[in-house]
Amino acid sequence: MLTKSEENKILTELGKRVRELREQKNVTQYNLATDAEISKNQVGRLERGEYKVSIITLVKLGKALDVDFREFFKYL
């Protein structure tokens, strides 16, 4: 099974990685949200690891950042 603490670890690491890639591209949360066609709320909360993001949202973010979404899992 997956403990709550392991779950939190995954979500925060995932968030850090999204932030890292976003900052590498020098784009704001707001612009990333707009490009990916998701809400600005979601970008901020995702980067802080605050909820269980869906796979489709990650694919959208990957496209907007011009990276394969698997990049988000690179250091998991």
Next chain:
Amino acid sequence: MLTKSEENKILTELGKRVRELREQKNVTQYNLATDAEISKNQVGRLERGEYKVSIITLVKLGKALDVDFREFFKYL
């Protein structure tokens, strides 16, 4: 952007891959659900690509099937 049709393709391919790996291990939807601590509903609907599964659910399924969850994205 990600069209509805691209989104559906991703979800159905993902579902097929989960089913494929589940059948390789000879485990029923019910037993996989129990092992992964998710509902039987979710396994069936996920395999049919009927909704946007969360990343945590995929990690749980990976652990239950004893494969890295990235395996689910192998043919995407």
Next chain:
DNA sequence: TTTAATTAACCCAAATTTGGGTTAAGGTTT
């Protein structure tokens, strides 16, 4: 064929995600 096992397809309610808005807080620039 009959029975059993598995999966699909529903219903409903609860929990969570998601979006849209505002305001506060933190930096940076001028």
Next chain:
DNA sequence: AAACCTTAACCCAAATTTGGGTTAATTAAA
């Protein structure tokens, strides 16, 4: 200092996921 940009942190409502249940349909086994 002020003005500005960016992010955090809320609120609320809508949409979706998730779980728990039942029943039908499909498939496999006896």
